[in-house]
């Protein structure tokens with residue numbers, strides 16, 4: 001367990017949603033401090049209570065102070081890492097609501113601009129002027145706040161089912177090596193996930209698009225948890241310097 005990861009607090013904005021809840025659950029089970037964020041305090045507290053109850057029911061009770069629920073701006077203010085897990089059409093408004101709370105922290109954007117969010121096909125992407133949802137986030141938060149893009153390919157369904165062994169690479173895009181290393185440490189805390197350095201933030205254009213491909217594969221193979229593995233690289237996911 002890396003010392004860095006032990007000192008992080010992760011706020012999950014949209015932590016009551018499918019992906020956000022799954023990440024909160026898995027990180028809490030791995031001993032990482034998590035704040036479930038929501039637009040509504042009560043909903044956030046309900047999400048945190050659900051994480052605690054699901055962990056207890058699985059015979060893996062959590063330390064009392066490991067998971068809390070807070071309204072998104074308070075959640076962001078108290079965290080060192082902010083994971084954005086909201087539907088694409090909500091992204092701008094949510095970022096506006098937490099922009100003033102981002103201090104000494106960085107943002108990890110998991111948003112995928114799926115056409116389904118505006119009534120289109122789930123296997124298609126919306127065009128985003130900036131190139132990707134993550135690059136839109138880059139524009140919407142202060143320049144001094146690092147923005148990374150990651151966590152698009154691990155399915156919520158596989159995260160929710162605690163007894164399910166995860167098996168997925170997590171492509172991490174961004175231009176901030178220090179924050180990338182911090183996120184790598186956090187991803188490694190969840191067994192079965194391997195972080196892979198996918199290059200600069202603009203590579204999010206491709207990473208986000210792969211989610212639409214996975215949704216198509218899920219339909220074709222009648223599963224809800226397809227993921228990705230990159231072959232031919234260092235098993236640790238580290239790059240060679």
Ligand SMILES: NC(=O)c1ccc[n+]([C@@H]2O[C@H](COP(=O)([O-])OP(=O)(O)OC[C@H]3O[C@@H](n4cnc5c(N)ncnc54)[C@H](OP(=O)(O)O)[C@@H]3O)[C@@H](O)[C@H]2O)c1
Pocket residue numbers: 013014015016017018019020037038039040043044084085086087088089090094110111112113114151152153154155156157211
């Ligand atoms: N589901 C997956 O397997 C998966 C995998 C990879 C990436 N993603 C991406 O992660 C993001 C979240 O996906 P999801 O499936 O977790 O979505 P979801 O189940 O719909 O949950 C998203 C959460 O966002 C919050 N939210 C804030 N503003 C909203 C608005 N205007 N309308 C609806 N919800 C709003 C809601 O929380 P409050 O109501 O509590 O504020 C909601 O619980 C999406 O961009 C998606 O493409 C999802």
